[in-house]
Amino acid sequence: MSETETSNGVPPLSIVAVDDDPDFREYLHAVLDPEGHDLRTAADPAMLWEACEDRLPDVVLLDMKMGEADGKEVLAELRRRWPKLCVIVVTGYPTMDSMRETFKQDVFDYVPKPFSTEDLNRVLGQAAAAFNLGGRPQDRLRNELGRQVRLSRTRRGWTLKDLSESSGVSVSQLSSIERGAHLPSVESLLAIATALDEKPSGWFGSAGF
Secondary structure, X not given: OOOOOOOOOOOOOEEEEEOOOHHHHHHHHXXXXXXXXXXXXXXXXXXXXXXXXXXXXXXXXXXXXXXXXXXXXXXXXXXXXXXXXXXXXXXXXXXXXXXXXXXXXXXXXXXXXXXXXXXXXXXXXXXXXXXXXOOOHHHHHHHHHHHHHHHHHHHHOOOHHHHHHHHOOOHHHHHHHHOOOOOOOHHHHHHHHHHHOOOHHHHXXXXXX
16 A cells, blocks of 8 residues: 555545534544544534634535534535535435435535445545546546446436346446446447436546546
């Protein structure tokens, strides 16, 4: 592992996590601190604003259900203050409607509780790539295309098998693309985008190309 990468190949990130559950905040420290990430935690929105104003992080992990605090209002305020800040929503019991609503506010991704360490590392790696926090341009593109395909498929409520049947791309290949393991061919990418009624140009744009 180099000084510029964690053991998972993700560059060390500055992260602020806001969650009213102290046990979950401790869990995040246990998961992220050993990887070399700079994690600060906040128990409520006031602590979040203070942390961000003191030193703006690379990523905010936002719990949408925090007792009296309304996660949607917190997200809207984050977008008002720092429009370009990478926000990853972390919450239990996600619904398709809640996902659509949060994505309208330019959320990078949505991680449902409970999640595995691998799930969190994957999303952080994709965020680092998409926001150019580390990695080569082709790595950023590969990760962002995988994320966009997965998000579009999830919004439709499709399984990998559903997308495979509609696009003609095998399940194993789709899984590899979504994980960011390999860059799809132009032919495969067009077939996937057509099946999802999406424009590949938008996916390339989100990766900075």
